[in-house]
Amino acid sequence: MNSAKILLLLPYPLHTAPSQRFRIEAYFPLMHQHGIVIKAQPFFNEKAWSRLYKPGYFISKSLDVGKGFIKRLWAVIFLVHKYDFVLVHREASPIGPPIFEWIVTKIWRKKLVFDFDDAIWIPAISEQNKIANSIKCFWKTKWICKWAYKVAAGNNYLANYASQFNANVTILPTSVDTQNRYRTLVNQSIFKPAIGWTGSHSTMKYLDLVIPFLRQLEKEKEFDFYVISNKEPKFELQSLKFIKWTEETEIEDLSKINIGLMPLEADRWSEGKCGFKIIQYLALGIPAVASPVGVNAKIIENNQNGYLCQNENEWYQSISLLLDDRYLRKEMGRKGREKIIREYSIHVNADLFLELFK
Known part of the structure; x- marks a missing residue:
């Protein structure tokens, strides 16, 4: 474990999305403490993420996704072979089939750890991104579960789904740091609640x-x-x-x-x-x-x-x-x-x- 090297294929910029912050980023100090070498590779940069859910910006969003694909392709071709594990949170790419997960597991034959905390196999259409949702390939969750070395699911419902395709499923609750961060207790004695x-x-x-x-x-x-x-x-x-x-x-x-x-x-x-x-x-x-x-x-x-x-x-x-x-x-x-x-x-x-x- 002390010599483990992990490549993190993440969907969001660091310090932005709750699921990624508390399921993955919160464990960065723990991994460093255990001598684990990590490299985080977000799909979107901060500028792209800030406009992703805004109406319009079709050309900019298309370019953002294109840049993300190029960055992800570069990572799976030139970085994956240097690492013992590849962790994918939710999906390696926000749209399209699971091509990057396939390359990691079938070409490089690396141990892929798949983490998810929503029923992401169920289509969820938003008004702002109807076009993107039509090419998201919700069916890919099943295949990522199948190819994964281990799966971390946020609750029993998700774990039951993943267990249909993978025998190594762990229920990992989304957790908080109660020692260093979530310490302040709310004052419940105030007059106006x-x-x-x-x-x-x-x-x-x-x-x-x-x-x-x-x-x-x-x-x-x-x-x-x-x-x-x-x-x-x-x-x-x-x-x-x-x-x-x-x-x-x-x-x-x-x-x-x-x-x-x-x-x-x-x-x-x-x-x-x-x-x-x-x-x-x-x-x-x-x-x-x-x-x-x-x-x-x-x-x-x-x-x-x-x-x-x-x-x-x-x-x-x-x-x-x-x-x-x-x-x-x-x-x-x-x-x-x-x-x-x-x-x-x-x-x-x-x-x-x-x-x-x-």
Whole structure:
């Protein structure tokens, strides 16, 4: 292990996307500590990533993808042979068939470790990128699983899918650093509490499920509603306070929240979600209120560290109760943090990650 060399074929620039930051980048110090040599190769650079989900820019986006393909091709031809393992997070290329994974495993015969944390085999069409989605080749997830030396899946649902094609599947929860980063506990004793949600623009649509309850609560109670995201929300609320997400202020911004929300639709795509919003909330001592979909129901112990809500009345009652009782928020937050330390800390899951490369 001390002499292992790993090439990381990553989709996003470093320090940008949550899945990559917390599933891969968070383990960089651990790998360095164990003498593992790593080289990160993102497909997109920061400029390309910043405009990827903006409407328009068709020519620029096409050039960005072309540059990414050239960079990826150069990596698999001239770099792969120097490494013992190749780690692919989600996919080596955002569109097209799994040609790069095929070269790594069939031409170079290298050990490919495949990590994913969403149901990426299920087509998910966005308005901004309908053309790109038509050539994404969602079917390739199956083949990457088949060719992989080992697969790391974010939850049971994903692991069950991967296990159809590969016998070496590890459930590796998305985890946080509870010792060095997620240490600040939220002050639950303040007079005016704050409800909050964090996530990318692609998951902001789920807030439509709770906006009606929040509008009703605005008529009855005082609170702020924070949305921490890469894009400003389009809906209107009197209590709304938007915070532009940055890695540097992430913990400080989350610490403004007293109650964290994670609504989801009950569908196959949501079953693949790894509950990372909840993990972030609980790690900071923030009780969570969420839909009982997929792994959410495993992370939240109902009435202990948060609430699982199946209908409008449960959402309204749960949020209302937490707004009114700061002692309840504090106790639930304490229990939530204890659970994250036990089960969703990178220090607890370090051995699972290192085992992928043995």
